[in-house]
Amino acid sequence: MEKNRLAAAAGREPLLHPVQRCAAKRAHLRLAWMAGALGALACSTTDTPSAGNTELSGPTGAPSSVVSEPGDETLNGDLQNGSQPVPFAPAPGSYRRLTSSAFVNSLRDLLGGPVTVDVSALEPDSWEVGGLPTVSAASVSISALGVEQYQTAIDSVTSQVFADAGRRDRLLGCTPKSGTDIDCFRSFVSSFGRRAFRRPLTPAQLDRYTQLIASVAATLDDTYEGMRAGMTGLLLSPNFLYRLERGEPAPSGNGFWRYTSGEMAARLSYFLTSSTPDSTLLDLADQDGLQTPDAVRAQAERLLSTPAGRQSIGDFSTQLFQLQIIAARAKDAVLFSEYTPALQSAMIREISAMFESLVFDEDASALDLFTTHNTFVTQELAALYGLPMTGLSSNDPSAVQLPSDGLRAGLFGTAGFLSLYASQKEGSPTQRGKFIRNIVLCQTIPPPPPNVNAVLQDAPPGVVLTKRERLTQLHETNPVCASCHSLMDPLGLTLENFDAIGRFRTSDQGLPIDVSGSLDGEAFNGPIELGQMIAAKPETAACMVRSLYRYGTGHVEIATEAPVLDALTERFRGNGHKLRELMLDLVSSDAFRYVAPTEL
């Protein structure tokens, strides 16, 4: 194959077709003779897109038009560098419900400040598609309980707002003179409704909610309760709770539709601020001013310079790494008395803060996430890490340096990651390793074969085994297990110095901990080396691009989006893995702005 010859000429190991890559992995196994017996095993290909091919030096053909020049409506995204040439075509539109965090943030911004919402009392986000709630929100169907929970939550927040006369009056924008002050009702519905629905209301909707206010004001003989009913209704409407991303026919006439400016405003704001569009975006949308890559990019720059924009990086990592589970995860109270809600909260925030700082403060490579010694801790977390606690608060993380000679650095050293991929009592090397494969490298580990016999040899009484010894016995002496567990366990076993809540320990039941391992044939010793190795792998960069792509666009990429993904990955590699640039490139790309027509 062409690219293999080139690669060989470049002195690099030939890149294999995904199917060959998987077979090669199997051949790698210590028990290679089992590869035949495993033939029935469904071996999923690695999930990386053809972006892996951008390892070669430069495309041999014309650069792909991922970022269109102004006025350039050419959408041919062919890559000429040896990957299968696939013309770009956009993905279909969607009807997506707000995720829990988007819901809470939107209420905060619509209602002029924080509101109290118990997220645990809402329908849980679904994870069924793409490993992200943002993506799954477009396919999952809400339950009857979930709808009632929205009603309870929204009734509560509007009550909170109306209990504060100043806040109420600011939101209403007028003081109703009576229960029949239709002008005030209508003006409120128009202005608040436009923000809640993320576009101006239709005449029918204006009438509907104005009449609702008047009707409830009469029923309850209370004008403000009438207005609260109007606000409540607007927030209970599917026009607020769901985002329709349907598009409209595009003037270029190439068969694609394009997202409307209103839809673009919401796509930008929910990606880059995890919340509803602000007035600048809404005004631009009214003027259909979000139809060119330049306009979109300019708004994205603006949003990313806000605090909410900064936090969007943390929101992305929180969702990708499933950190919100930490809030509900219990640990053995006797073994881990320091595991409190304050510590749990600090665990979640540390990783966001670490990533946000890399991206916005240091303008560093996003892959430094796996190697950095800069982190952000509260008192509780500092105590866990054995760091000095002077000057640290219990509420807000502060910047600290991890010891340069320690084993803790980057994501793999964070208590949040270590605690999440662990049981109530001990860390789980298999779960930690699987996380690295699935989430960091975008590699799928096949599920265990059906009918696997998981019966263990019992250890002789009185014999103490390290985790490594126990797992070796379970996963590696049984050849049916070893084929896949050898991909995961060594990566997690190097983290055995960190227990079920990420506390450092020097021994495992008194026995020394062996932190050596290998990753795809390359040996490492300890978590620091593993982090450096991971950061250097091309799969890691490609995986980060793909994850951000899914998060930002809200869908799993389809085959015809490969040209855009490939080009984004190439630029990401070329500019030093700057995530902020990647976000800007993504939103100005054709894939973010065009949509396949809806079939009714």
Add this chain to the structure above:
Amino acid sequence: MPTKRLSRRTMLRGALTTGASLALPLPVLDIMLNNNGTAFAQGMPLTRRFVTWFFGNGILPPLWNPVSTGADWALSEELAPLANVKDWLTVVSGLEQQIASGSPHPTGSAVSTTGADFKNNSAVLPSIDQIVASVNKGGRFPSLEVGVSNATPNGPENTLHAVSHRGPSAPNFPEFNPHALFTRIFTGATSPSTSGGDNMPEQMAKLSLAKRSILDAVLADGDELSNLLGAADKRRLADHLEAIRGIETRLQTLPPPIDVNSAIQIPGDPLLAGVTTDTNAEAPTAVNQVMAEMLAVALATDVTRSASMVFTLPAAHVFFRSLGSDMNDDFHDTICHTDAGDNAHQTRVNRGVIYTMQALSAFVGRLAAMPEGAGTVLDNSLVYVTSCTSWGKVHDRKEWPVLLIGKAGGAIQGNQHYRAVGHALPEVLLTIANVFGANLTTLGTNGAVVSNELSGLRRA
């Protein structure tokens, strides 16, 4: 003998100044029944209820299966806690879950509740409680989903987090918060700012009307949107709007009153008794007690006729610490999967299963203690008990745990150990669906469809 009869649909209605009215439903009163107490006076059959009662991590088949199948069949060690309801108990042993899977717990959950494997992290078919709910209508809520412990291994599959599914990508997650369940089903959807006093019914009627006005506007928005959506999204929006219509319907009738029948008392708010969500993954007895009581009363007072109770979720990473300090280990990861012993000798697994059956007994015992007509609520109910696996250590698919408790208004024989070797697990679901009048000829998906019922379960 009173000569006047009340219809089951009789409500107490108040004429209120706003013109709105509220209705008060009643439990089944003697005055509504025929002289034998076996049917409604108008000749309609008594209300029947269905419950899926689910527990995770399976059983030890030799200690679960009764030994004999004849009239003298006796409870096994693991089923001994159900002695109080033996007369209503049907043990179905020997069923096989026939779909091999690399993800046995999500598959076991899916097949045991929907008859089909999961796909793309979602159930493919509706679950049995939803099938029954669609033909056994009439309760205040179309169905209720409740749970005791939300301990979970986490994972993307919907069938790990719910045992009730309306269809693909449509899970009904259980309510694990006792206070939230209490508020939802016993206090209705009235505003929390309702004040008491003499004019309370009138005030509640006004609030009800106001809330319905809001929801009317929301429904109108929804109808406009529906025209813009493709088929799949239209169905999702339809689910949402249907739920809103359900709220509107409930807003027109108050929740059941207190103390009409002394054997069926609306329980107090569990929060006042200090019972809250199981946040330590322990499936505590206290949480089971309040959840079982609330669900039993809900079924008895027609709050719903179809429900599911998740004692523990599929593959639950639960810690049965109340059983002793030696049980302080992950029941799934450690106890089921690594404890020494074959399928008759994992002592700690056995203790966990017995504890689970005690929890079940507490629930069905309440149904058996609630009089209804000439019998009890349990006579008119069917509780389907199952798990996500047979022997959990090896994810055995044979000897799947299946219990039916209750006689479904006389349709089920009861007091029977029915041996169903060679039969596929979904056959019991087909049987249940048709007991409740679904009139299905098959159940399942392509490649794994059953058309055979377990007719021996029915009363001859």
